[in-house]
Amino acid sequence: MCGGGDNKGPAEAESRLALAQQSAIYYNRFQDVFGKFEDMAISDATSQFDTQNYESAMGSASNAAQGVYEQGQIDMNRAAYNRGFDPSSGAVQNESAALMAAKSRGMGLGASSAGIANTDRGFQMMGNVVNMGQGLANESMQGQIDVAQTGVDRVSRQAQQDFMRSSSLQNVAGTATGVAAGYGLQQRTV
Amino acid sequence: MSNFYLEMMNGLNPESQEAMGQFFQRGNYPGGRINPYAYLGMDRKDNPGDKLYADIIRAQTADYMRKFAPVEDALAASITPTGTTSLEGDLTRTREAVMGAGLNIQGQQGRSMERFGVADNSGYSNQNANISALVGGLNDTRLRDSDRRDALLTGTTTALGQKARAGS
16 A cells, blocks of 8 residues: 555544544443433333232232122111011022022132232333333444444545555546445445 | 543544453443443544444343333233133142132022021032032133133234244
8 A cells, every 4th residue: 555654544523532432421321310210110120020019919919809898798688687688598509509609609719810010010120121221222323333333434535545555446437436436426326 | 421421532532442441341331331431542543433333222122022022922921722821720720729719609598598597408409509600610711721822822923923023
């Protein structure tokens, strides 16, 4: 290569370092302010599947169902007394048994549903964490693309310089700047 | 990073700035932080901005790998051909909840009848009702687990795959 001198290539724009510093400061601030919240979200998502969370959710659902059916039982017993029904009669026993079976179903399936909902919630929380992480990954990927593009820009500039320095290439290719610009444009559209 | 550091660095000649930058470590600080002034004073032909950008990308990637990649792995590993790995636990809890409620109610019914001085003859019918509720509960549990699998496949993991493809 002719021309000699500095082989480091063109100087980077001063603003590029300033922008990178700004990004670094933002990143540090993000870690300081929101990093702990990310950790909390991840911890919450993974502990959602702990036994005590299931017990709490299922116990509450079972109690709620029991409370709903108990009022029905009280009403039925009161009506039976008021009408003078014999508690040992088939009518009262059947009614009571049916209500008890419904209560059992309500409590059992209510608790089961609450347990499944707890599992769903755990998966949903994990999904949210994944989405959070993907945001970060996207930023990182975008950064990589930026860096790759910067590399392309630098190669283009270097090529432009090389073309301009080389008189033999100028003679072969005609207008050196035109070739260099074409090279640069091609690279940018990749 | 304090302004004091920046002011101090700005007060130095370029060679000293570079030496100070090296002393305070180029790139990442301990604790996942980045030193924004690590390349201050470096010859612009050595691309200090690019180097700092590269540090940021490395820090972001390390943060992502440390925090989020394990959750993604766990989520992906939870998907089975028919549902999720949580199915067995959910089925067990459904079984315990329905049968436990059945026993609980059977006891309540017995005590209630005893208060009236009559025998509780509802055991057989309650048992049938329990089995019926159990079958319904187990079927519902399987269906909901299958739905959960579909949601994972078409939601989080698909979005993840699309983003990965778009980024590559």
